[in-house]
Amino acid sequence: MKQSLLWTTLLATFCLGLWGLAAWAYRDAVANLAEQGRTDLDLYVAHLQGLLGKYEPLPELLATNPRLIDFIRAPGGRESIEALNRYLETINRISDAGDTYLMDATGLTIAASNWNAERPFVGRNFSFRPYFRDAMEGQLGRYFALGTTSKQRGYYFAYPVREAEEILGAVVVKIDIAATERRWTKPDRSFLVTDPDGVIFISTRPEQRFHTLFPIDAETRARIERSNRYPEAQLEPLDMSLGAQLPAGQVVRLRADRAWPSHQSHLLQTRSMSSAGWQVHALTGTGEALRESLRLTMLAAALIIMSALIAALLFQHQRARRAHTALAERARASLERINSALEERVASRTAELTRTNQRLRDEIDERLRAEQALREAQQALVQSAKLATLGQMSAGINHELNQPLAAIRTYADNGRLLLRKGRAPEVADNLEQILALTDRMAKIGSQFKLFARKTSGELTDLPLAPVIEGAARIAAPLLAKSDGQLKVEVPPNLTVRANDVLLQQVLVNLLGNACQAIAGRPQRWIELSARQLDDSVMTCVEDTGPGIPSADLDRIFEPFFTTKDAGEGLGLGLAISARIATEMGGALTAVPRPTGACFELRLPAAEIHP
Numbered sequence: 179m180k181q182s183l184l185w186t187t188l189l190a191t192f193c194l195g196l197w198g199l200a201a202w203a204y205r206d207a208v209a210n211l212a213e214q215g216r217t218d219l220d221l222y223v224a225h226l227q228g229l230l231g232k233y234e235p236l237p238e239l240l241a242t243n244p245r246l247i248d249f250i251r252a253p254g255g256r257e258s259i260e261a262l263n264r265y266l267e268t269i270n271r272i273s274d275a276g277d278t279y280l281m282d283a284t285g286l287t288i289a290a291s292n293w294n295a296e297r298p299f300v301g302r303n304f305s306f307r308p309y310f311r312d313a314m315e316g317q318l319g320r321y322f323a324l325g326t327t328s329k330q331r332g333y334y335f336a337y338p339v340r341e342a343e344e345i346l347g348a349v350v351v352k353i354d355i356a357a358t359e360r361r362w363t364k365p366d367r368s369f370l371v372t373d374p375d376g377v378i379f380i381s382t383r384p385e386q387r388f389h390t391l392f393p394i395d396a397e398t399r400a401r402i403e404r405s406n407r408y409p410e411a412q413l414e415p416l417d418m419s420l421g422a423q424l425p426a427g428q429v430v431r432l433r434a435d436r437a438w439p440s441h442q443s444h445l446l447q448t449r450s451m452s453s454a455g456w457q458v459h460a461l462t463g464t465g466e467a468l469r470e471s472l473r474l475t476m477l478a479a480a481l482i483i484m485s486a487l488i489a490a491l492l493f494q495h496q497r498a499r500r501a502h503t504a505l506a507e508r509a510r511a512s513l514e515r516i517n518s519a520l521e522e523r524v525a526s527r528t529a530e531l532t533r534t535n536q537r538l539r540d541e542i543d544e545r546l547r548a549e550q551a552l553r554e555a556q557q558a559l560v561q562s563a564k565l566a567t568l569g570q571m572s573a574g575i576n577h578e579l580n581q582p583l584a585a586i587r588t589y590a591d592n593g594r595l596l597l598r599k600g601r602a603p604e605v606a607d608n609l610e611q612i613l614a615l616t617d618r619m620a621k622i623g624s625q626f627k628l629f630a631r632k633t634s635g636e637l638t639d640l641p642l643a644p645v646i647e648g649a650a651r652i653a654a655p656l657l658a659k660s661d662g663q664l665k666v667e668v669p670p671n672l673t674v675r676a677n678d679v680l681l682q683q684v685l686v687n688l689l690g691n692a693c694q695a696i697a698g699r700p701q702r703w704i705e706l707s708a709r710q711l712d713d714s715v716m717t718c719v720e721d722t723g724p725g726i727p728s729a730d731l732d733r734i735f736e737p738f739f740t741t742k743d744a745g746e747g748l749g750l751g752l753a754i755s756a757r758i759a760t761e762m763g764g765a766l767t768a769v770p771r772p773t774g775a776c777f778e779l780r781l782p783a784a785e786i787h788p
């Protein structure tokens with residue numbers, strides 16, 4: 179609402195401004211036209227005055243010629259008349275006047291320059307003309323009228339022809355006025371001359387001639403008609419209405435006709451020419467002024483509209499720029515906010531991550547410590563399991579060592595006796611036997627030492643057969659105790675990637691369990707075999723014991739699972755053996771069998787070096 183009121187006010191101001199500008203421009207253009215008109219009018223008046231001034235003294239000059247006086251007194255014969263006619267004709271030609279003629283005291287034309295023309299003045303009486311009366315009264319007569327004979331408009335100068343004080347007649351010079359119109363014809367300006375009654379007798383526009391500027395009353399009309407000044411003239415007023423009175427002149431509107439296409443505004447300027455009793459007018463069409471003011475107004479309107487458009491564009495552009503800047507500022511602020519929020523989040527996340535990291539690191543350390551503790555516990559367990567095994571085997575070991583000891587003693591006793599008897603070769607033989615027995619004992623000792631040794635668990639490529647042989651030797655006392663038989667079927671070229679101590683421990687464990695299983699059984703066989711698979715070596719320990727109930731198959735590898743009496747088993751052997759097998763990259767499984775037990779130990783085959 180407020181906006182529309184503003185626009186309406188602006189539009190109204192714009193229109194009013196344009197109207198004011200148009201009015202000002204029109205007045206200015208009219209003033210220019212008036213200025214020009216005034217100049218032209220002055221020139222025209224000067225021209226008319228010059229023209230009249232040129233002929234005014236001519237009749238007086240002619241009147242001084244005695245020939246004219248003589249002629250009026252006694253016109254003489256035909257020759258005399260013709261001679262005067264020719265004289266007047268010559269004068270007329272030289273002075274470039276319209277007609278020059280001589281009248282006697284009655285007003286009769288007795289000689290004329292146009293004596294030879296179609297309608298000569300000679301013989302005609304113009305006594306009714308005021309100029310004649312003025313001349314006969316001894317004055318310079320001057321008059322304007324439409325010629326009754328010639329039908330030509332003319333200005334008459336008449337001067338008395340005197341002899342002494344007597345006025346004999348008058349000499350008249352008539353000036354053709356039409357030439358003054360032809361030369362002053364202009365397209366947008368007309369000049370007109372009115373007599374004291376307002377009758378237009380000179381006009382550069384023929385259609386205006388013998389009209390009146392303003393309506394005349396009947397009395398004046400009758401007087402003019404009586405004077406026969408303008409014979410047959412209608413003396414109709416011009417169809418003209420008055421407009422504004424400007425300092426430069428009167429604005430009038432003239433009826434449309436062919437030459438003046440519509441009711442057009444004109445500027446009427448007037449000068450009076452008192453010597454002739456005339457009013458000289460200039461009528462200037464204001465159409466050009468109107469057109470010029472319209473052109474100027476349109477140009478101004480176009481300029482204003484263009485300026486307004488440019489201003490609107492600039493304003494729009496500036497507003498867009500401001501909006502863009504504000505947008506960019508907002509975007510920057512929001513980016514900053516997002517950035518700082520992000521930074522905060524990153525910082526908090528980083529702190530959180532650092533905390534989590536620390537926690538993880540702590541957890542890892544904890545795990546490592548736990549693993550270390552576990553490994554240590556495991557090793558302790560392995561060791562205690564080994565020691566337990568050794569404990570179990572101690573009776574066997576005892577037997578195993580006592581037997582050679584007793585034999586050594588026997589050989590030594592025998593050797594002493596034989597030495598006394600001097601049977602040296604046999605002594606030597608006994609000593610040989612003793613040496614062999616001590617070797618065997620040392621071997622047994624070293625095997626057990628090896629078994630009891632702690633190991634770092636390092637893996638190496640090693641032949642399988644010697645490890646199996648060592649294990650068998652360690653298990654020998656147990657086997658002996660169970661009164662069992664061990665059958666070993668191992669190809670000599672099999673190699674595995676394993677730790678010898680741990681592998682031997684696993685095998686001793688399995689053999690130990692087998693020995694315990696076959697104890698007291700009618701069949702007491704243990705079979706230890708090995709075979710090469712693709713990239714691994716499978717070692718089987720089978721026995722003719724009672725076997726493992728299927729319900730226990732899953733549980734036997736659990737630590738501390740045992741079916742044995744207290745003091746005979748800890749329930750750790752298989753658990754530790756399975757763990758060792760896994761750590762060496764293999765596996766230990768119990769294979770269900772209808773009779774006896776079967777354990778399969780799979781180990782990676784040794785890498786074959788070329």
Ligand code: ADP
Pocket residue numbers: 691692695721723724725726734739740741742746747748749750751752753774775
């Ligand atoms: P332990 O021998 O101290 O009991 P193990 O872990 O070596 O501990 O054995 C766990 C159990 O597995 C034994 O108590 C036994 O019941 C069973 N077992 C192991 N080997 C055999 C086997 N060869 N024959 C029958 N049962 C066996």
